[in-house]
Each structure stands twice: as C-alpha cells, then as structure tokens.
Amino acid sequence: MRFEGRSAIVTGGARGIGFAIAEALAKEGGKVVIMDPGASKDGGSTDHSAGEEAVAKIRAAGGTALLAAESVADHEACGRTVALCTEKFGSVDILVNNAGVLRPKMIWNMPVEDWDVVVDIHLRGQYSMIHHAAPHMRRQRWGRIVNMGSEAWRGTVGGANYGAAKGGVFSLTRAMARELGKYGVTANTVCPAAATRLTLDEAVKEGFRKRLEAGLVTKERYDAVVNMGGPEHIAPFVAYLCSDEAANINGQAFRAEDRKIGIYNEPELKASVVKAGDEPFTQDEIRKLVPSALLGGYVNPAPAEAPAEGEPAPARAAS
Numbered sequence: 026m027r028f029e030g031r032s033a034i035v036t037g038g039a040r041g042i043g044f045a046i047a048e049a050l051a052k053e054g055g056k057v058v059i060m061d062p063g064a065s066k067d068g069g070s071t072d073h074s075a076g077e078e079a080v081a082k083i084r085a086a087g088g089t090a091l092l093a094a095e096s097v098a099d100h101e102a103c104g105r106t107v108a109l110c111t112e113k114f115g116s117v118d119i120l121v122n123n124a125g126v127l128r129p130k131m132i133w134n135m136p137v138e139d140w141d142v143v144v145d146i147h148l149r150g151q152y153s154m155i156h157h158a159a160p161h162m163r164r165q166r167w168g169r170i171v172n173m174g175s176e177a178w179r180g181t182v183g184g185a186n187y188g189a190a191k192g193g194v195f196s197l198t199r200a201m202a203r204e205l206g207k208y209g210v211t212a213n214t215v216c217p218a219a220a221t222r223l224t225l226d227e228a229v230k231e232g233f234r235k236r237l238e239a240g241l242v243t244k245e246r247y248d249a250v251v252n253m254g255g256p257e258h259i260a261p262f263v264a265y266l267c268s269d270e271a272a273n274i275n276g277q278a279f280r281a282e283d284r285k286i287g288i289y290n291e292p293e294l295k296a297s298v299v300k301a302g303d304e305p306f307t308q309d310e311i312r313k314l315v316p317s318a319l320l321g322g323y324v325n326p327a328p329a330e331a332p333a334e335g336e337p338a339p340a341r342a343a344s
C-alpha cells in the first residue's frame with residue numbers, strides 16, 4: 026500500500042482523469058478528498074451527484090474518500106478544502122490539480138467571460154490550491170503536486186483561453202518546483218490524452234466521421250482518435266509521481282496517453298547574436314542578422330494566405 030498514511034486532494038476528481046487518479050490513490054491506501062462541484066463541460070452549471078457517486082464508488086471498493094463540492098475558481102473554497110483534508114485526514118500530502126472545463130472559440134469571437142472562466146479554473150485554481158496547501162507541505166517537508174497541463178500549451182487553434190492557461194500551468198509548475206523543492210515537495214506537469222467527455226463526446230466523434238468521409242483526415246488518424254484509451258492509462262503514472270519513489274522528479278513536464286509516457290524538452294535559448302561595444306543593434310544589423318543567425322530552419326506555423334475571392338486585399342501601410 027504505497028499511499029498508506031497519505032492524504033490527497035484531487036480537484037476535478039468526480040469523473041474522467043481525476044476520478045481515475047483518486048481511485049488509484051485510494052486503492053493503495055491514500056485518503057482522498059475529491060474537490061469537484063460536478064460542473065458541466067463548459068463550467069456553466071453544476072450537479073453534485075457526480076462527486077457523490079465518485080466518493081460512493083471509492084468507499085464501496087474499501088477506500089476512504091470525501092467530497093468537497095466546491096469550485097477551484099473560488100479562492101476561499103480552496104482554503105476550506107485544504108482545511109477539510111487536514112482536519113479529517115490529518116495532513117495534505119498530495120495535491121493533484123486536475124479540474125478543467127472548455128470554452129473553445131476563435132479569439133475574435135471569445136467573450137471576456139469565456140477567457141476568465143477557463144483561465145480561472147485551469148490556472149488561478151491551481152495557484153489557489155497550491156497557495157493553501159504549500160504551508161502544510163513545507164512544514165512537514167513532504168509533498169507531491171501534479172498539475173494537469175495539455176498539449177495545447179504548445180500552440181492551439183480555437184482555444185486560446187485554454188492554451189494560455191495551460192502554458193501558465195507549465196510555468197507555474199516550474200516555479201513551484203524551485204520554490205518548494207528544498208522542503209521535499211515536488212511539482213510536475215502531466216499533459217494527458219484520454220477519452221473523456223471533455224475530449225471525445227458524440228459530437229466530436231461525429232465531426233471526425235464527417236472529416237474522414239470528406240477526406241480531410243486519414244483513416245489512421247480517425248481510428249487513433251475514436252479508439253483513444255481512457256483515463257485508466259493516465260492514473261498509474263500520476264500515482265507514481267505522487268509516490269516516495271518519485272522524490273527526485275521535480276519541475277518536469279510529461280506527456281501521458283494510451284500506453285505511452287513522454288517527457289518534454291527543457292525550454293532553452295536556441296541561439297543568440299551578440300553585439301560588441303555599448304551601442305544598441307541598428308535596424309540594418311537586425312534585418313541582416315536575425316534571419317540568418319537566429320531563424321535558420323524556422324517554419325512559420327501559419328503563413329499568410331491569399332485572400333479568397335471577394336475578400337479585401339492585405340492592408341498597405343498608410344502613407
């Protein structure tokens with residue numbers, strides 16, 4: 026029982042990946058607080074029964090679990106949940122920041138509310154949970170923090186709120202690793218891929234079927250998407266990061282999916298040009314040096330396209 030005597034909070038633990046993680050920790054003796062109000066996919070409404078059922082399932086299997094039916098977007102509620110965990114279970118040793126919602130739109134159609142809801146749950150919520158849990162972990166000189174990221178942090182289309190929040194998660198984790206590491210607390214990011222209601226509902230499958238029929242995706246890609254493995258492929262790796270064995274794994278970003286675990290590169294300065302003396306670069310030097318010395322092999326991820334028939338020509342500089 027790897028987690029005997031350990032207590033954990035799993036946000037968004039009522040379903041999907043979070044539930045699989047809560048179950049995995051509880052199965053090995055961990056006492057788990059599921060913090061989840063049972064939000065709809067877009068976070069617009071809540072239904073506590075999802076969390077109640079999750080807790081009942083863990084208990085029925087012999088595990089120990091409690092529900093905090095609260096939102097990570099509420100800073101005070103995060104404090105209450107950490108207090109609940111320490112009062113009922115004696116400590117907070119493990120924090121899995123997993124709660125998430127989606128509100129996809131192109132930036133020009135995205136109302137500020139959709140930006141705020143997504144960033145508040147994915148990024149600010151992780152800050153709030155760590156803010157409240159860190160003093161306990163620091164004091165006891167033991168803690169494990171796993172922050173759920175996403176491949177979207179590398180650049181996405183139609184979900185800038187989500188991608189930006191997940192980029193923030195990546196940086197938040199790296200900062201936490203450095204602030205808390207010396208107290209025996211580790212922080213890592215996991216970017217999962219698993220079939221859940223967030224990623225693979227009927228509408229998504231139908232969309233992919235249409236794209237296959239229209240020749241827009243290959244059969245290989247279609248099969249890979251519709252047969253994507255479930256959350257049970259993510260939980261064992263997250264549990265490993267939460268264990269004693271992972272004491273020296275800190276500040277890393279991992280990819281976890283169906284029978285595959287990967288690690289991302291460290292973000293490093295790739296190349297630089299340096300000017301001798303005290304003067305700033307001139308415009309002429311920049312024009313010459315940047316394309317040749319910095320951008321060798323570079324590919325624009327979205328080059329400008331010619332306007333379609335009837336669309337206005339590209340704007341020219343005003344004279």
Ligand SMILES: NC(=O)c1ccc[n+]([C@@H]2O[C@H](COP(=O)([O-])OP(=O)(O)OC[C@H]3O[C@@H](n4cnc5c(N)ncnc54)[C@H](O)[C@@H]3O)[C@@H](O)[C@H]2O)c1
Pocket residue numbers: 036037038039040041042043060061062063064065066068075095096097098122123124125126146173174175176216217218219220221222223224
């Ligand atoms: N499924 C994937 O392939 C995938 C890919 C990349 C990233 N992720 C990330 O993994 C995490 C889990 O996603 P999932 O696919 O299991 O989704 P899911 O929708 O199945 O589960 C998300 C859970 O978060 C809860 N939640 C939503 N708002 C909350 C809030 N304000 N406070 C607390 N809980 C809240 C929901 O009620 C739900 O139970 C998310 O952070 C998501 O961004 C998932």
